[in-house]
Amino acid sequence: MAYKVINPFDGKLIREFPNATDSEVERALDEAHEFYMDAKHQPILEREKNLKKVADELRANVEYYAKVLTINMGKLYKESKQEVIKTAQFAEYYSKNGSSFLKSQPYEIPDNYSYVEYDSIGAIMAVEPWNFPYMQVMRVFAPNYLIGNPVILKHASIVPGAAQAFEEAIIKANLPKGAFKNLFVSYDQVNKIISDRRVQGVALTGSEQAGKILASEAGKNLKKSTMELGGTDVLIVLDDADIKLAVKNAVSARLGNAGQACTSAKRFIVNQKVYGEFIDGIISEFSKRVSGDPLDLKTTLAPLSSKAAQIKLKEQVDAAIAGGSQIIWGDTTEVDGSDAIFNPLIISGMTPNNPMYDQELFGPVAQILPFKDDVEAVKMANYSNYGLGGAIYSTDLERAQNLASHIETGMVAINQIMTSHAEIPFGGIKKSGYGRELSDLGIKEFANAKTILYR
Numbered sequence: 024m025a026y027k028v029i030n031p032f033d034g035k036l037i038r039e040f041p042n043a044t045d046s047e048v049e050r051a052l053d054e055a056h057e058f059y060m061d062a063k064h065q066p067i068l069e070r071e072k073n074l075k076k077v078a079d080e081l082r083a084n085v086e087y088y089a090k091v092l093t094i095n096m097g098k099l100y101k102e103s104k105q106e107v108i109k110t111a112q113f114a115e116y117y118s119k120n121g122s123s124f125l126k127s128q129p130y131e132i133p134d135n136y137s138y139v140e141y142d143s144i145g146a147i148m149a150v151e152p153w154n155f156p157y158m159q160v161m162r163v164f165a166p167n168y169l170i171g172n173p174v175i176l177k178h179a180s181i182v183p184g185a186a187q188a189f190e191e192a193i194i195k196a197n198l199p200k201g202a203f204k205n206l207f208v209s210y211d212q213v214n215k216i217i218s219d220r221r222v223q224g225v226a227l228t229g230s231e232q233a234g235k236i237l238a239s240e241a242g243k244n245l246k247k248s249t250m251e252l253g254g255t256d257v258l259i260v261l262d263d264a265d266i267k268l269a270v271k272n273a274v275s276a277r278l279g280n281a282g283q284a285c286t287s288a289k290r291f292i293v294n295q296k297v298y299g300e301f302i303d304g305i306i307s308e309f310s311k312r313v314s315g316d317p318l319d320l321k322t323t324l325a326p327l328s329s330k331a332a333q334i335k336l337k338e339q340v341d342a343a344i345a346g347g348s349q350i351i352w353g354d355t356t357e358v359d360g361s362d363a364i365f366n367p368l369i370i371s372g373m374t375p376n377n378p379m380y381d382q383e384l385f386g387p388v389a390q391i392l393p394f395k396d397d398v399e400a401v402k403m404a405n406y407s408n409y410g411l412g413g414a415i416y417s418t419d420l421e422r423a424q425n426l427a428s429h430i431e432t433g434m435v436a437i438n439q440i441m442t443s444h445a446e447i448p449f450g451g452i453k454k455s456g457y458g459r460e461l462s463d464l465g466i467k468e469f470a471n472a473k474t475i476l477y478r
Contacts, residue, residue, distance in 0.1 A: 026183035026207045031097030031326040032316050034361030040183040043206040048216065051204040055146040055173035056221040058201030062143060062171035067125065070169050071118045076196035078114035081107050081157075088157065088188055090318070095182040096153050096328040097363060099317045102280060110157040114165050116445035117466065121169035124463045125470070136477050141470040143171030144247075145223030148216050150177045150237060152228050153328050154283045156185035162449070163226045166466035168202055172224065176205045177213050181329050213237075218244045224469040227251065228285075231454050249458025249468050251285070251450060253383040254411030256441060257404040258288035259426065261397070262296040264416035268438065270304030273389075276414070276440045278312060278367060281325040282387040283332075285455075286412040286434070286441045289384060290373075292403050295393040302391065305369060306352045309389075314364045326363040327386055333363040336386040339379055343370060346377035351391065381408050397426060405431045411451035412441040433459075 028037040043051075062070070081088060089103035098106070127140045149163045156178065164174045178186035190205040208216070216222055217240050225241040225248040227234060234250040241248035258276065260269045276288035293301045315322035327333045344350065353368030367387035373380055384390070394400045404413060412434040417423040420437065427435040433451035434441060443449045443461060450459040458468055 024180050024209045026180050028095050028184045030094055031328055031363040034330060037094060040207050043208045048206060048208060048212055051175055051206055052219055052221050054201035055175060058173045058199055059143060059145055059171060067122045067169060071121055073196060073198050074114050074118040074165060074168060077192055078111040080192045080195045081111040091184050091188045092156060093317050095185045097317050097326045098280060099322060099325045106155060106158055110161045113161045113445050117165040117169050124466045125170060137474060139472050139474050141467060142473055144469055144471050146173045146175055146221050147224040147226055147469055148222050149174050150227045150229065153179035153182045154280060156182045157189055159228050160189050162460045164203055167469055170466060170470055172469055173201050174203050175216060177208050183207060214240050217241060217246060234456060247469060250456035251460060252454060252456040253409060254285045254451060254455050255289050255381060255383055255407050255409045256286055256411055257290045257292050257413045259400050259404060259415045260293040260297060260301055261417040262294040263418045265418060266297055266300050266304060269416040270301060270308060272440050274305055274308040277389045278324060278387050281327055283328060283385050288414060289390060291389055291391040292394055292400055293391060295395055298393045309352060309367050309369060312367060327365050330363050333365050336365055336384065339382060339384055340368060340388060343377060343379035346379060347374060348372045348377060401426060401429045408454045410453035411455035414441050
């Protein structure tokens with residue numbers, strides 16, 4: 024597997040990184056196990072202080088870390104800086120709350136006393152994606168570091184510079200050796216790491232196909248795993264919605280990060296009474312976006328992460344149109360040249376017999392469908408093999424909450440963009456995966472909840 028930094032804007036090769044040798048992998052496992060053993064005798068308050076140092080490093084050098092993101096995967100420079108700050112916030116959240124989350128919990132039983140304490144279990148193999156190269160890693164690293172589980176990272180092959188930069192922040196914060204290690208490994212090496220007795224958990228954020236492979240490998244070795252996979256998230260606009268707000272958030276949710284987010288709104292399901300007004304609104308806003316160099320502050324729509332991603336999305340759109348969908352707005356010009364720019368599109372008529380109906384279109388392509396009543400909206404929303412997130416827009420909060428309770432996803436946002444917050448659980452159901460990241464649930468995913476009885 025080649026680990027290369029290729030600028031998505033111009034297709035130029037920036038740098039190539041050598042693959043890790045088997046001896047480097049073994050050394051990383053040894054150091055991870057040493058950290059795991061040492062952490063059992065270290066107060067958690069020390070790790071909280073260390074994690075705060077990582078956050079401080081990121082905040083002190085936002086521009087440096089942001090530029091790495093933009094060059095590696097094409098994110099708008101403004102969005103890259105936002106990601107660096109949010110990554111620091113995740114670290115700060117756990118540095119402030121980790122010890123309280125891990126306090127022993129008493130349980131009452133007749134004629135006895137008991138409590139559950141939360142202990143570390145061993146090294147965690149993290150396989151992470153290119154779309155949020157720092158945030159995704161921190162979501163796994165911060166809680167596991169606090170509990171005493173070392174993390175070994177296999178990052179996406181197109182963002183090796185970002186993977187190296189994250190490790191650089193860890194080193195600059197003077198965290199103990201073995202607490203975190205980035206390795207440019209092959210999938211065969213990943214499988215060997217998972218099977219190693221020193222590794223006790225597997226965390227993946229990625230595609231459904233990657234989830235099947237890694238979950239199978241983890242299960243084969245009886246290792247706990249969490250899977251944060253793709254989504255076909257809905258954005259439901261009811262007839263009493265604030266249309267201006269719905270349009271504003273729909274456009275941001277679909278075009279942010281060039282549409283390359285698992286929780287970005289992909290299916291706009293709109294009440295037929297406000298369908299025309301909503302379409303006019305999103306066309307107006309889509310047309311204002313300017314594609315170009317993501318380091319240029321005048322650019323408002325970034326390229327996709329790679330040429331391969333651009334070609335795949337074009338093939339998906341072509342298949343959707345061949346299957347009966349229609350283009351409401353946008354330019355379907357062939358994707359020529361070395362850049363990975365993809366012109367935004369709005370399509371309609373995506374019926375269940377369309378080959379792309381339940382596929383995740385990972386880019387600036389919005390699907391829009393009308394519905395007649397709330398019952399039909401829920402039916403359309405749930406007619407998917409995925410169940411990550413979604414959003415509902417209505418001025419009637421009780422009505423929106425009732426619908427939210429019937430949406431088959433791990434998360435639903437009302438009158439706001441669906442995004443991650445350190446304080447609340449993040450994750451999905453169905454083929455969107457299992458397990459939760461962030462909040463108190465995230466720190467307990469790879470914890471040994473040990474029951475202790477006494478009289």
